[in-house]
Amino acid sequence: MTSSTATPRRPRVLQVAYACEPYYGSEQGVGWNWAKQASRACDIWVICCADDCRGVIEQYLAENGEIPYLNFVFLPQSKIQRGIHKFSRWLPFLNYYAFKRWHYQAYQLARKLHADIDFDLVHHVNFIGYREPGYLWKMGVPFVWGPIGGVQNCPWRFSLPWGGSRIKETIRTICNSIQLRTSLRVRRAASRASVRLTANSTAKRYVEQVLGYPAFLMHENGIEKIVGQKQHNRNFDEPLRLLWSGGLNFRKALHLVLHALSRLPSESSYELRVVGDGPLRQNLQKLADELGIARNIEWLGRIPHEKALEQYHWADVFVFSSLRDTTGTVMLEAFASGVPVICLDHQGAHDFVTEECGIRIPVTSPQTVIETLTEAVVECARDRDLVRRKSEGALERAKVFLWDRQGERMARIYRQVLEKHCKSTDEIRIEIPDQLPEDSKEMVSLYAKS
Known part of the structure; x- marks a missing residue:
């Protein structure tokens, strides 16, 4: 008599x-890249906002073909x-109410899907801000939350030179401190999560110290491909080419660079x-x-993303001066171009x-930051x-942050969560x-410290 063993199936995962x-x-x-990467190892269902996403996704799939094991639910x-989103320009806090209502509807839809599909794991992907953790933690299924961001604040010592900034x-800093400590949904999501992923080490520290739960460092973004090559020496008498990219508002702090x-x-x-x-463009041009x-200075304004990426091929050095940012995708774009x-x-x-x-410029005081920025540019010019x-x-x-590498790290987290909840590898x-590539070892060791 010959015994037969069933082939283990791929996990069924719901992402919101x-x-x-x-x-x-x-x-x-x-949202797109985490879903695409997860579908390499799992059967993925993604609940996303139909108003913003449906047309673009359906056009992409029509032009490029369906992505195996990836299903979208709009x-x-x-x-x-x-209606709330229309007024959010004047009352931005109303957006949080709209997002909350949408996520509750997503939870209700998730329960219906779960009754038919029987998910092994659920994952709240975005928005990454901790204020809106969604409701997947209520489903009684292994729950992954993150990467989480939004906890960082502008340093208090930096005076704000313009208007109501x-x-x-x-106000945001005060609200941040209160919300993180008092939001019941945030605490419940953190307590029920099988793993809490944080987008930067600042968020990791806050989650662990304020919420009291261990967190795992996983940057929320990645690089599709490396497009640059190492720079060749240019003549010393040629001007140093500096590139800056971002919104012209206070927290991006272009005024420090100027x-x-x-x-x-x-x-x-x-x-x-x-x-x-941005709103401070005229002020910044006047300051210059x-x-x-x-x-x-050449002010290029808001240009298409493809054109913005071309600027890295021109640049010798990229300057990132933000006083408050979860990560800063533009830095990854610079790395991918060899800048x-x-x-x-x-x-x-x-x-x-x-x-x-x-x-890296130590964040001490505005005056010291300006002086150290000057020294850094002089060093690069000379x-x-x-x-x-x-x-x-x-x-x-850049190799560390390739999306394929990020996908492998997330798959490893999924596997650990499922094993923790007694999902047999026979099932x-x-x-x-088994081994991440050599160029990922530094990031792996960074995660291991979390």
Whole structure:
């Protein structure tokens, strides 16, 4: 008599990603890429917002073909939610109510799907801000939450020079502190999660110290492919090409960069390209005029993403000056193009940038940051071989954040969660490499410390 053994099946996983679209970065790209990567190892169902995502996803699938094991379930917003979004420009806090209602509807839909499909694991993907953890934690299924962000604040010591920015950031900081400590849903989601993933080390520290649960560091974004090559030495007498990209608002802190550039010695020639737009554009252009550096700056405004990516091929160095950011996708784009980064040494930038691929500026006081930024630019202008070496380091650093690597890490987390909840490998199995590639070992060791 011959015994037969059933072949282990792939896990059935439900992800909820309000924003999930190809062709985009930010939250849309986060939702899309985690779903796409997870489908390499699992059967994936994704509940996403029909109003924003459906048309783009259906167009992508029509042009590129269906993605095996990946199923999209589109959940529209109610009329009330759509109305709230129209007024969110003036009353942005109303958005949180709309997101909350949509996620509750997603939970109700998830329960119906679970009755038919019997999911092995559920995963709240985005929005990544901790304020909206959704409701999947109520389903009684192993629950993964994250990567979580949004806990970081602007440093208190940095004065805000324009308009109501200071008031807004102060209010946000106070609300952040209160919400993280008092939100019952946040605490319940954290307590019921099989694993809590945090997008940066700052969020990890807050989750562990304030909520009292261990967290695992997993940056929310990644790189599709490496498109650059190491820089060749350019002549010393050529201007250093600096690139800055982001919203022209206070928290992105371009004003710190402008003040730093105004202090450069005359022999440190440079050009600065600014990609992006925002409410402070005129103020910043006026500041550049007052500082006497306007002739060195090209303001490109808001341009298509493809055009923005082309700017990295022009640049020698990318400057990331944000006072508050979960990570900063633009830094990954710079790495993928072989462009080293000068950044403030905190939050996601602290995790991304190493000595091999950039220069980190200690976040002490505005005056000291400006002085240290000036010194960093002078060093790059005088030592082009340093820039070349850090360019090579940027390309190596980019390999760590390739989406394929990120997908393998998430698959490993899924497998550990399922094994913890007594899902036998004879029943279900996630096929991933037993050993991550050599270029991922640094990130793996970073995760192991969490």
